[in-house]
Amino acid sequence: MIKAVLFDMDGVLVDSFEAWFSLVNSAAIAFDCPDISRQQFKSVYGQSTALDVALFFSGRTVSEVDNYYENHFYDFKEFVYPAPDCHATIEELKKLGVKLAVITNTAGSLAREILKDLDIGIDCIIGGDEVASGKPAPDIVFKACDLLDVSVEETILVGDSIYDMEAARVSGSCSIGINGVVGDCTIRELRELTGIVKDYL
Numbered sequence: 001m002i003k004a005v006l007f008d009m010d011g012v013l014v015d016s017f018e019a020w021f022s023l024v025n026s027a028a029i030a031f032d033c034p035d036i037s038r039q040q041f042k043s044v045y046g047q048s049t050a051l052d053v054a055l056f057f058s059g060r061t062v063s064e065v066d067n068y069y070e071n072h073f074y075d076f077k078e079f080v081y082p083a084p085d086c087h088a089t090i091e092e093l094k095k096l097g098v099k100l101a102v103i104t105n106t107a108g109s110l111a112r113e114i115l116k117d118l119d120i121g122i123d124c125i126i127g128g129d130e131v132a133s134g135k136p137a138p139d140i141v142f143k144a145c146d147l148l149d150v151s152v153e154e155t156i157l158v159g160d161s162i163y164d165m166e167a168a169r170v171s172g173s174c175s176i177g178i179n180g181v182v183g184d185c186t187i188r189e190l191r192e193l194t195g196i197v198k199d200y201l
Contacts, residue, residue: 002174002200003154005093005193006144008135009104009111011046011160011179012190013086013120018079020045024056026075027068031057046161048105048134066129070110082118085191090121092194096201101126101144105134105163124148136166141173156200158193159183 010016021041028036036056044055049062049069057065093100101124104111108127115125124147128134131143145152157168160179168175168183175183178190185196 001154002098002156002197003150004099004101004145004148004156005197006101006103006141006155006157006173007122008046008157008159008161008164009102009106009115011083012158013083013090013102014114014118015081015083016079016114017042017045019073019076022076022079023069023073024052026072027065028056030068031060031064033057033060046105046135046159046163048128048163049107050134062129066107070107073110073114077117080114080118082120083190085189086120089190089193093197096194096197098197098201099148099150100124101148103135103140103144103157103167104128135161135163136170138167138171141167141171156197157183158190 007013024036024041033056049066053060053062053065100122102122103126105128107129111127112125126140126143131139133139141152152172155173156176157164157173158176158178159165160181165175165177165183177183177186187193
């Protein structure tokens with residue numbers, strides 16, 4: 001029985017690829033690091049800030065990079081939109097009595113600001129800086145389960161990256177891949193999620 005849906009944020013509920021691509025290159029300039037190509041960024045989109053540091057910002061700390069992201073993300077707000085069917089899907093799931101959480105490698109304070117600004121009404125929002133290790137580690141999944149008072153076996157994790165799918169696999173959550181990512185189940189559009197959840201209530 002499914003009692004909760006755990007969403008990744010960027011690429012699932014929020015269309016923000018161009019904003020993040022612009023932001024990491026802005027950070028590269030600020031930190032005197034090499035430019036990041038679109039192909040290079042796309043291949044790791046959704047990874048944790050710690051992995052960003054290791055790959056893009058050698059010599060900087062996770063805290064420094066997270067602070068830069070939070071202070072400058074809205075320099076690129078024209079590239080940030082709710083994903084198609086986002087609001088309708090959330091409302092349908094709420095009507096079904098399903099608990100909802102956002103689990104994102106984005107810093108928690110920034111994630112809450114983004115979701116509030118886009119009027120995406122999910123109360124349980126956990127950022128990658130609020131657990132010991134971000135995805136693909138399972139820490140953020142377990143924290144969401146604790147806050148929602150559900151077992152991990154009662155959850156579905158919806159994500160668009162290998163980091164989401166691995167976090168689901170390691171934790172024991174059922175994974176649903178979107179935007180070409182393969183999970184235990186795969187959907188092309190967010191609105192398909194409601195039908196899947198209904199089958200497991």
